[in-house]
Amino acid sequence: MEKFTRNQRISIITKVLMENPNKIVNLNTFTQMFNAAKSTVSEDLFIIKDILTKLSLGRVDTISGAAGGVKYVSGISKEESKKFAENLCINLKNKDRIIPGNFLYVTDIMCNPQIVQKAANILFSFFSEKHIDHVITMETKGIPLAYEVAKLLGVELVIVRRNNKLTEGSTLSINYVSGSSGRVQNMYVSKNSIKPKSKCIFIDDFMKAGGTALGITNLLKEFESELLGIGVLIDNTDIQEKLVDDYFSIVDFKGFDDNNEILVEPSSLFEI
Amino acid sequence: MEKFTRNQRISIITKVLMENPNKIVNLNTFTQMFNAAKSTVSEDLFIIKDILTKLSLGRVDTISGAAGGVKYVSGISKEESKKFAENLCINLKNKDRIIPGNFLYVTDIMCNPQIVQKAANILFSFFSEKHIDHVITMETKGIPLAYEVAKLLGVELVIVRRNNKLTEGSTLSINYVSGSSGRVQNMYVSKNSIKPKSKCIFIDDFMKAGGTALGITNLLKEFESELLGIGVLIDNTDIQEKLVDDYFSIVDFKGFDDNNEILVEPSSLFEI
Incomplete structure (x- = not known):
């Protein structure tokens, strides 16, 4: 199965999160989409989270537990x-x-x-x-x-x-x-x-x-x-x-x- | 002025494009936002363009000329x-x-x-x-x-x-x-x-x-x-x-x- 680069994953994860504001997206969505380890996807998410917060363009919350995942919360400075x-x-x-x-x-x-x-x-x-x-x-x-x-x-x-x-x-x-x-x-x-x-x-x-x-x-x-x-x-x-x-x-x-x-x-x- | 990594730029550029579908975004928007060279931003855009097309998730068109730039055209497989x-x-x-x-x-x-x-x-x-x-x-x-x-x-x-x-x-x-x-x-x-x-x-x-x-x-x-x-x-x-x-x-x-x-x-x- 195809492998994706970090750059590619970050673009797609950003897109998916933007399209599902305030909805919890399970990490498996991304691990399956990219055939990547959970730790890899978590690192991708950390980068996105960090830059959105830094520029006041919204945030990414992590929700733990079985029904957990991440969700994008829109923001405007x-x-x-x-x-x-x-x-x-x-x-x-x-x-x-x-x-x-x-x-x-x-x-x-x-x-x-x-x-x-x-x-x-x-x-x-x-x-x-x-x-x-x-x-x-x-x-x-x-x-x-x-x-x-x-x-x-x-x-x-x-x-x-x-x-x-x-x-x-x-x-x-x-x-x-x-x-x-x-x-x-x-x-x-x-x-x-x-x-x-x-x-x-x-x-x-x-x-x-x-x-x-x-x-x-x-x-x-x-x-x-x-x-x-x-x-x-x-x-x-x-x-x-x-x-x-x-x-x-x-x-x-x-x-x-x-x-x-x-x-x-x-x-x-x-x-x- | 702060510098941004490619990963960070790609996340933000993806977000800006998604938020302005079918609108021409001038490359200067990004070069100023990131204090980056046009060639750097062009490479970022190439990566985004490539992965969107590959996954049938839309495309990024380049419009040349004085009023030119890039625009995101939404897509669904x-x-x-x-x-x-x-x-x-x-x-x-x-x-x-x-x-x-x-x-x-x-x-x-x-x-x-x-x-x-x-x-x-x-x-x-x-x-x-x-x-x-x-x-x-x-x-x-x-x-x-x-x-x-x-x-x-x-x-x-x-x-x-x-x-x-x-x-x-x-x-x-x-x-x-x-x-x-x-x-x-x-x-x-x-x-x-x-x-x-x-x-x-x-x-x-x-x-x-x-x-x-x-x-x-x-x-x-x-x-x-x-x-x-x-x-x-x-x-x-x-x-x-x-x-x-x-x-x-x-x-x-x-x-x-x-x-x-x-x-x-x-x-x-x-x-x-």
């Missing part, structure tokens, strides 16, 4: 996070983004994989130490971001819908009050999609008054489940009365000034 | 694609998936990052040689899959919606006939989200009669744009009259037999 938030603000200040009704057009941002991936890395870093079972989002625009966070956590995404769909099977529905419009709305989720007694986080594109987030908290109660955290790309800080207390955001949107300039800045998380 | 389709069929045969009205519950599959990532790799492989500007999908369930394909192509995702939303700005809307229900429906897309004269592919979870895909073709005409291809996870082959000719699917769903068994098998693409 403080400097890179801050630079990302600053660049996003420059992008958001473009006046073409102003939509009648004082809305901000962000669809292109939420559909840009390179932006979404980095934003997900930042949001993930706030929850990486917690045990999370599901990432919840409300359709539609936040789905790519929530999906990326779910991937980094190694868990399934749950999409809550505004309308009941035949293809969702039995659904559970609750009413909630949209914090910004004050209207009563419905949210629906497939009964099969959330395990009872699970721990969840809610990820979305925009936080206005937090009505949706509060609705999700109540929805989760129906599953005897708990909302452990909230993460959004943009927080509308112009709306000061929030229905939820604790959440993480990457960018603060403070509305428009007298010249119709868009007021955005990196959230206070990046002040250091 | 025929064996792995086939194995994935077979495992997906086993998963789909679970009778709990039957929903009244002869629907199949696939929400968990479309929200599972590990499944979505592999499926996207397979669908991407059909379009990797074409120049694509956008990946289009219809909300909601196909979004994670379409997003992953867009990421592998290095382009933006476009989400077509069933309802008009204030936050989308000016939208373009068309009517289309759902092929399976025969009902006239609307689809809406933000006018800013599709560049005129662009080349697109449509990615979705399910193909029934193909009414949505045909609608997308007509929608793109309004942007003087073209649909170059269609890819779905599951094709309902029980519906034989399709409104579109050419599409790729991973799994064929042929309905239910007399014992209410779910009839699914890998699509004919995997017959070798």
Whole structure:
């Protein structure tokens, strides 16, 4: 059987780990793939572990025991996070983004994989130490971001819908009050999609008054489940009365000034 | 300035390439990152290129010229694609998936990052040689899959919606006939989200009669744009009259037999 060089093994092991974030990969996967001794693979892993940590590009954890192995935990340095938030603000200040009704057009941002991936890395870093079972989002625009966070956590995404769909099977529905419009709305989720007694986080594109987030908290109660955290790309800080207390955001949107300039800045998380 | 070993450089270069699929990464990125000569980085890249190709795990292309560099093109071997389709069929045969009205519950599959990532790799492989500007999908369930394909192509995702939303700005809307229900429906897309004269592919979870895909073709005409291809996870082959000719699917769903068994098998693409 073919033998591989250390360089070759390191490239492939890095690739496999990146593709399976927060999932335990058994060392046998690599010993069999490369027809190599466990000690050899362990040395390879040590090199990868060491350089990722050194450059703040994530880490590789070793999990001992029968079901053990290694897992890659994604990471992003403080400097890179801050630079990302600053660049996003420059992008958001473009006046073409102003939509009648004082809305901000962000669809292109939420559909840009390179932006979404980095934003997900930042949001993930706030929850990486917690045990999370599901990432919840409300359709539609936040789905790519929530999906990326779910991937980094190694868990399934749950999409809550505004309308009941035949293809969702039995659904559970609750009413909630949209914090910004004050209207009563419905949210629906497939009964099969959330395990009872699970721990969840809610990820979305925009936080206005937090009505949706509060609705999700109540929805989760129906599953005897708990909302452990909230993460959004943009927080509308112009709306000061929030229905939820604790959440993480990457960018603060403070509305428009007298010249119709868009007021955005990196959230206070990046002040250091 | 710190020096890096070849092993360290190879791990980091592999990571950077994986995170930027189908995007040209200039060699200066690496020479600056590692304080290394161009020839050194080129040798590192040669090793990565060689082992990826050898194991059918994708490839690294060299692009010459001033805007040149290297780009990683994702890949999946025929064996792995086939194995994935077979495992997906086993998963789909679970009778709990039957929903009244002869629907199949696939929400968990479309929200599972590990499944979505592999499926996207397979669908991407059909379009990797074409120049694509956008990946289009219809909300909601196909979004994670379409997003992953867009990421592998290095382009933006476009989400077509069933309802008009204030936050989308000016939208373009068309009517289309759902092929399976025969009902006239609307689809809406933000006018800013599709560049005129662009080349697109449509990615979705399910193909029934193909009414949505045909609608997308007509929608793109309004942007003087073209649909170059269609890819779905599951094709309902029980519906034989399709409104579109050419599409790729991973799994064929042929309905239910007399014992209410779910009839699914890998699509004919995997017959070798």
